[in-house]
Amino acid sequence: MKHLITTFSLLFFTATLCLGQVGSIKGSVKDEKSNEAIIGATVQVLGASAPIGSVTDVDGNFEITNIAAGSYKIQISYVSYATKALDNVRVEADKSTIITTSLAEDNQTLQEVVIKTQRRTDSEVSVITEIKQVQQIAVGISAQQIQRTQDRDASAVIRRVPGISISDDRFIVVRGLNERYNTVLLNDIITPSTEVDTKSFSFDLIPSSAIDRMLVFKSASADLPGDVSGGAIKIYTKTVPDGNSFSVNFSAGYRGGTTFKSAVSHPGGALEFLGIENGTRTLPDNFPNRRAVVLNASTDNIINRFQQLPDYYAPKSVSVVPDWRGGINFSRRFFIKDVEVTNTSYVNYSLTRVNNAVTQNRFDASALRIQTFNDQLFQENARLGVMSNWAFILNPKNKIEFRNLFNQMGNKETVLRGGESLENNLDYNNGAFRYETRSIYSGQLSGTHELSKKTKLKWIGGAGYTYRNEPDFRRYTSTRESGTQQPFIMNLQQFESPTLQQAARFYSRLGEIVGTGTVFVEHAIGSKKENPEMQAKLTTGTYVEYKDRKYSARWFGIVNPNRLTDEFLTLTPEQFFTPSNLGSTKVYYSEGTNFDDKYTAQNLMAAGYASFFWPVTEHLNATVGFRGEYNRQQLQGFERGGGIEVNVDRPVFTPLPSVNLTYKLNERHGVRAAYSTTVNRPEFRELSPSTYYDFNFDVSRKGNPNLVNATIQNYDLRYEFYPSKSELITVSFFNKTFKNPIEAAIFYNGSTVAFTVQNAKTAYARGVELEVRKALSNTENANFLSKMLVTLNASLITSDVKTNITTGSQDRYLQGQSPFLINTGLFYNDDTRGLQVNALYNVIGKRIYMIGDDVVSANIFEMPRHVIDLNIIKAIGKRLEIRASIQDLLNQPFRLIQDTNRDNKITNADGTYQQYRRGSYSMIGLRYTL
Numbered sequence: 040m041k042h043l044i045t046t047f048s049l050l051f052f053t054a055t056l057c058l059g060q061v062g063s064i065k066g067s068v069k070d071e072k073s074n075e076a077i078i079g080a081t082v083q084v085l086g087a088s089a090p091i092g093s094v095t096d097v098d099g100n101f102e103i104t105n106i107a108a109g110s111y112k113i114q115i116s117y118v119s120y121a122t123k124a125l126d127n128v129r130v131e132a133d134k135s136t137i138i139t140t141s142l143a144e145d146n147q148t149l150q151e152v153v154i155k156t157q158r159r160t161d162s163e164v165s166v167i168t169e170i171k172q173v174q175q176i177a178v179g180i181s182a183q184q185i186q187r188t189q190d191r192d193a194s195a196v197i198r199r200v201p202g203i204s205i206s207d208d209r210f211i212v213v214r215g216l217n218e219r220y221n222t223v224l225l226n227d228i229i230t231p232s233t234e235v236d237t238k239s240f241s242f243d244l245i246p247s248s249a250i251d252r253m254l255v256f257k258s259a260s261a262d263l264p265g266d267v268s269g270g271a272i273k274i275y276t277k278t279v280p281d282g283n284s285f286s287v288n289f290s291a292g293y294r295g296g297t298t299f300k301s302a303v304s305h306p307g308g309a310l311e312f313l314g315i316e317n318g319t320r321t322l323p324d325n326f327p328n329r330r331a332v333v334l335n336a337s338t339d340n341i342i343n344r345f346q347q348l349p350d351y352y353a354p355k356s357v358s359v360v361p362d363w364r365g366g367i368n369f370s371r372r373f374f375i376k377d378v379e380v381t382n383t384s385y386v387n388y389s390l391t392r393v394n395n396a397v398t399q400n401r402f403d404a405s406a407l408r409i410q411t412f413n414d415q416l417f418q419e420n421a422r423l424g425v426m427s428n429w430a431f432i433l434n435p436k437n438k439i440e441f442r443n444l445f446n447q448m449g450n451k452e453t454v455l456r457g458g459e460s461l462e463n464n465l466d467y468n469n470g471a472f473r474y475e476t477r478s479i480y481s482g483q484l485s486g487t488h489e490l491s492k493k494t495k496l497k498w499i500g501g502a503g504y505t506y507r508n509e510p511d512f513r514r515y516t517s518t519r520e521s522g523t524q525q526p527f528i529m530n531l532q533q534f535e536s537p538t539l540q541q542a543a544r545f546y547s548r549l550g551e552i553v554g555t556g557t558v559f560v561e562h563a564i565g566s567k568k569e570n571p572e573m574q575a576k577l578t579t580g581t582y583v584e585y586k587d588r589k590y591s592a593r594w595f596g597i598v599n600p601n602r603l604t605d606e607f608l609t610l611t612p613e614q615f616f617t618p619s620n621l622g623s624t625k626v627y628y629s630e631g632t633n634f635d636d637k638y639t640a641q642n643l644m645a646a647g648y649a650s651f652f653w654p655v656t657e658h659l660n661a662t663v664g665f666r667g668e669y670n671r672q673q674l675q676g677f678e679r680g681g682g683i684e685v686n687v688d689r690p691v692f693t694p695l696p697s698v699n700l701t702y703k704l705n706e707r708h709g710v711r712a713a714y715s716t717t718v719n720r721p722e723f724r725e726l727s728p729s730t731y732y733d734f735n736f737d738v739s740r741k742g743n744p745n746l747v748n749a750t751i752q753n754y755d756l757r758y759e760f761y762p763s764k765s766e767l768i769t770v771s772f773f774n775k776t777f778k779n780p781i782e783a784a785i786f787y788n789g790s791t792v793a794f795t796v797q798n799a800k801t802a803y804a805r806g807v808e809l810e811v812r813k814a815l816s817n818t819e820n821a822n823f824l825s826k827m828l829v830t831l832n833a834s835l836i837t838s839d840v841k842t843n844i845t846t847g848s849q850d851r852y853l854q855g856q857s858p859f860l861i862n863t864g865l866f867y868n869d870d871t872r873g874l875q876v877n878a879l880y881n882v883i884g885k886r887i888y889m890i891g892d893d894v895v896s897a898n899i900f901e902m903p904r905h906v907i908d909l910n911i912i913k914a915i916g917k918r919l920e921i922r923a924s925i926q927d928l929l930n931q932p933f934r935l936i937q938d939t940n941r942d943n944k945i946t947n948a949d950g951t952y953q954q955y956r957r958g959s960y961s962m963i964g965l966r967y968t969l
Contacts, residue, residue: 061283062130063917065102066138068095068115076100077142078764080117087111091282091372105282106130113138121145135917168764169254174652174662174699175263176711176755176771178810179254196247211242213255213269214773214806215836215886217855219781220269220719220751226276226442228483229264229584231503231553237722244446244479246387248288248368249426251275257773258699258755259715261648261664262559262580265695268717268751268775277383278428278440280370290922290964292362295930297394297958302417304357304453305472306350312390314421314449316476320349320510322546322593329593332630336535337600337623345595345628346618351513351544354453354470362391364964379432387424392417397955399736403462404895406939408950412458412467412737416955419451436489442482449476454734459521468527470612471514471734478506493563503553512545514734515612526609537596537631539732539739544628547592547731557582576652584644588723591637592731595628597621635730638676638685640723645669650697658703666695668718674726674744685744687726693718693748711757719749721781725796736953739793741786747798752776762813771808777801780840782854784890785899792896794889799842802853806836826869832862851887851898851943858884873914881906885945888935897941899952902934920966930959 068080076099083092084103093101113125120142130136170177180196213221223230223240230240256263256271263271292298308319327341335341366387373380394417401410424446431439456469485499517527530541537543559580599608601624608615621627650664674687697715704710727742757771779798786795811831816824838853852858866877882905891897907928913921935952936945 061105061107062135063102063104063106064113064128064130064136064138065100066140067099068101068117069099069141071141071143074141077117077120080115080120080142083114083116085112085114093281103282105284115140115142117142119145169252170767171709171759171761173254173256174660174701175256175260176258176699176713176757177254177256178769179252181252196242196250196253211240211272212855212857212883213272214257214804214808214834215838215855215857215860215883216269216804216853217886219722219855220266221272222264222266222270223272223274224264225274225444225481226483226485226499227273228481228499228501228555228557230481231479231505231551231586237724244424244448245274245276245444246366246385246424246426248366249276249383249385251277257771258711258713259695259697259717259753260662260699261650261666261695261697262578263666264582265646265666265668265693265718266720268719268749268753268777276426276428276442276444277370278430278442279381279432280372280383283371284968285367285369286966286968287365287367288964288966289365290363290962292364292391292960292962294362294393294960295958296396296956297359297392298361300359300394302357302359302392302394302453303354303415303455304417304419304451305354307451307474311449311451311474312421313423314447314476316449316474316508316510320474321508322348322510329630329632332595332628336629337627339623342621342623342627346621348544349511350616351542352470352472352515352612352616354455354472359392359394362389362962364389364391377434381430381432382427384427385425387422389420389422391420393957394418395955395957397735397953398951399458399953400937400951401737402897402937402939402950406897406950407461409462410458410460412456414457414735415455416735417453421449423447438487440483440485440487442485444479444481446477446479448479449474460518463518464521465518466521466527467516467518468612469514469516471512473509473512473734475507475509477508478504480504495561496558498558499556501553501555503555505549505551505553507547507549509545509547512547512734513543514540514545514732515542515616516540517612526611528605529608529610529612529615531597531599531608531626533599533602535598535600535629537594537598537629539594539596539631539730540734540737542597543594543631544596545592545594545732547590549588549590551586551588553584553586555582555584573654573657575654577649578652579649580647582644582646582648584642586640586642586723588640590639590727590729592729593632593636596631597626598629599626601625633679633730634677634682635679635728638674638723638727638729640672640674640727642673642723643669643671660701662697662699664697664699666697668693668695670720672720672726674723676727676729676744678728679730685728687744689748691748693750707761709759711755711759713753713755715753717751717753719751719781721746721748721796725781730793733794736794739791741793741795743796746781746796747779749777749779749781749798751778751780766813767810768813769808769810771810773804773806773808775804777803777853780853782840782890783888784854785892785896787892787895792892797890799840802838802840804836804838804853804856806834808832808834826867828866828868830862830864830866832860834860836860854887854890857886860884873920875910875912877910879908879910881908885936891938891941897938898943899935899937900945902936902945904931904933905929906931918968920968922962922964922966924962926960926962927957928959930956932956 068077069075070077077095080095081092082101084106091103093103095101108130110127110129113128114122116122123142128136170179211218211221252275254273259267308317310317327344332341366385368385370383397414397416399412400408403409427443429441452473454471456467458467481503483499483501488496490496516530518530519525519527532538557580559578561576561578564575564577646666646668648664648666650662652662654660669692671690676685678685695716700712702710725742725746726744728744730739730741732739754774757769760768778801780802781796782799784795784797786793813829815827815829836858838856840851840853860883862881864877864879868875882903885900885902887898888901889899908926909928910924915921932954934954937950937952939950940948
């Protein structure tokens with residue numbers, strides 16, 4: 040807690056430095072003769088306390104904000120034009136000074152001219168320019184477009200990128216492939232996984248206001264990690280601001296079916312509103328160890344210790360208030376002697392809730408429904424996020440950056456379950472009370488150095504830490520004969536071996552540290568040419584990453600060795616779970632912790648790479664690269680039951696060649712082609728035999744130590760058309776061939792069903808993508824259509840899988856593969872009126888959520904959902920913005936459908952595995968800039 044207070048104090052102190060009486064300068068720069076806009080002219084304010092300025096956009100316009108009131112000299116310059124100086128330009132507080140001027144061509148013979156400045160990277164023009172210049176097949180989105188969509192975080196932002204969709208509101212899907220085939224890099228360093236079971240990064244950790252740009256590379260290259268079969272998602276957060284700023288924002292949200300309704304929650308600690316577990320739920324440090332509980336479970340001493348634990352059953356009715364979110368964003372530029380220092384910092388907080396009625400069904404091998412669950416699931420989520428990025432610009436050739444991102448999250452779940460078992464003629468009355476807290480930190484120290492005109496060096500050192508605590512996850516089950524009004528009977532084991540499903544308390548902790556380091560050098564070869572794009576380049580580098588994880592769990596269950604009668608077991612949960620009912624002659628807790636309830640794991644990945652950029656002709660260039668990755672994956676654990684040791688140790692060297700070709704027909708048209716080999720490795724949890732009981736799905740989840748790496752051959756072809764500097768139209772074709780793909784699957788061991796992972800034999804995925812980003816008319820026309828922009832992202836994909844079970848094709852999709860994706864948006868932007876309006880639409884095709892076991896369970900599909908979002912932003916004066924949105928306007932249900940008749944088609948004859956509606960979400964907020 041002291042660290043949080045210190046962080047807040049530092050951030051707020053820095054924020055106060057940003058306050059003051061400020062105004063702005065804006066205007067346009069044109070060619071004196073042709074009257075055409077000059078793009079990229081530098082506009083500087085001389086005489087300010089710190090150097091500030093801007094660069095003209097595609098229309099020749101510029102704006103410099105947060106200038107202290109006073110009189111200044113303005114200097115405007117551009118290569119091949121005579122520099123112009125404007126004296127005594129007056130800036131008044133809370134007002135904009137307008138400058139409309141022109142530059143004349145400089146007729147003097149120019150020597151070599153070098154302009155050093157911080158390149159703007161957050162505009163649509165800059166992102167599209169970067170996409171054109173990179174050698175890989177890539178797409179992206181800028182901070183400028185993010186502002187228009189009013190997305191809250193990176194998970195919503197990424198959905199606007201072609202061929203991209205989001206699973207569970209957090210996990211990325213590229214080209215229809217699920218999250219395991221994608222790698223996320225935050226400022227060029229691989230992010231730590233935020234989940235225990237899968238390879239994933241929760242994109243909702245990063246507020247959209249902190250994003251400078253987001254790029255998705257869909258073809259591999261030597262400088263990218265080898266695990267990028269779907270794509271490499273690079274998120275760049277803001278470091279060097281345009282000037283000093285300070286803003287606050289606040290919003291309130293209403294969710295249909297949740298807000299202002301009654302819900303059932305349960306008590307927790309005093310700091311859970313901050314996502315912090317303060318010890319209320321945690322098992323005491325001096326609690327008896329496993330051996331003591333096993334040997335003395337029925338003694339008064341051990342029973343007394345369990346009686347002192349927090350109440351087992353304590354549901355409470357709550358009236359759900361609106362969600363709210365708030366944030367403070369500020370930036371600062373100043374000098375320490377000759378070093379320019381910049382800081383961009385964000386503090387964000389949110390408290391949100393959702394109450395869902397969830398229906399689930401289970402089916403037997405003959406497609407008969409055998410179970411139904413009717414759940415009322417109430418989730419409360421708190422998040423506190425802090426980001427602080429610093430840059431130290433030593434001189435135009437050397438820059439040091441220090442980036443920090445910290446998130447503290449808490450998720451409380453309360454589940455009350457009804458339903459029935461048709462095969463056993465029983466009704467259910469079950470419940471679960473769960474709380475999870477996560478702390479995630481990612482820090483980076485990097486340097487960029489121009490060693491000479493031909494050689495550039497960049498290095499990054501990174502450290503990450505993830506801590507996940509799941510204290511006192513409580514669950515119970517009770518049943519009665521169907522069709523009767525008899526009291527429910529608490530389900531307990533009749534001997535001293537408890538089960539995770541029946542009246543159990545579960546505690547788990549996971550900690551993972553990550554250390555990374557990378558160095559790469561880019562060197563231009565040969566004499567300098569007039570066109571920089573015709574300069575051959577050699578890039579070499581290394582990347583090292585080490586992970587260390589420790590996971591442990593401990594759990595206890597109430598047992599009934601004394602065979603108490605139904606008269607005691609039919610007490611209501613409120614009565615049954617009172618501490619006084621625990622006793623040596625009654626029911627008591629028994630240790631259930633097994634050998635597999637802990638594991639440790641380590642991973643060392645060391646890579647070296649080299650790539651050569653070769654401008655073959657004026658139109659054709661090639662980048663040929665080779666990356667070698669040595670990866671040693673280790674895991675130490677035990678099998679359940681007998682405690683057989685599991686020791687995974689897999690050192691593997693993987694050669695990863697890549698070729699990227701670009702053919703420029705002209706400045707507006709081009710063709711790209713690419714080939715690469717990539718790899719997909721199991722995650723720690725996927726290798727571990729540890730078993731985790733998932734109450735929501737009523738299944739156990741376990742890993743598979745026999746998994747092997749998957750390798751993928753990737754082929755890409757793309758046509759590009761750029762109608763203007765801010766518009767693009769592309770068509771892409773791709774083919775991927777998988778060897779040993781890793782898929783999520785259902786495992787049946789003869790008595791229970793579990794979710795696990797397994798290797799298939801081979802698979803392929805082929806597809807076509809279309810991206811359009813186009814204004815509806817010429818921007819020179821001052822009409823309604825000139826303010827409209829349309830985006831369209833669409834993908835069609837097909838895949839097929841061969842398994843190890845048979846040599847023939849199973850005629851099914853690759854697990855997690857969507858056959859189509861559509862994202863489209865219509866944007867209206869009126870700068871004069873300060874009004875932005877947009878409508879967004881998203882849908883993904885049905886995809887296999889879980890592979891069936893071909894014995895009891897068939898394949899489970901996630902069905903399409905049509906999603907429409909509406910957003911409005913209105914500026915009130917120079918400082919205030921009002922933002923309103925309606926998200927998921929259609930509120931279509933989330934549906935998992937099981938292919939119960941096993942025809943690999945989803946029709947009305949198939950059964951609903953799970954279904955619920957999250958509710959449309961309306962939000963209104965304010966943003967005030969000082």
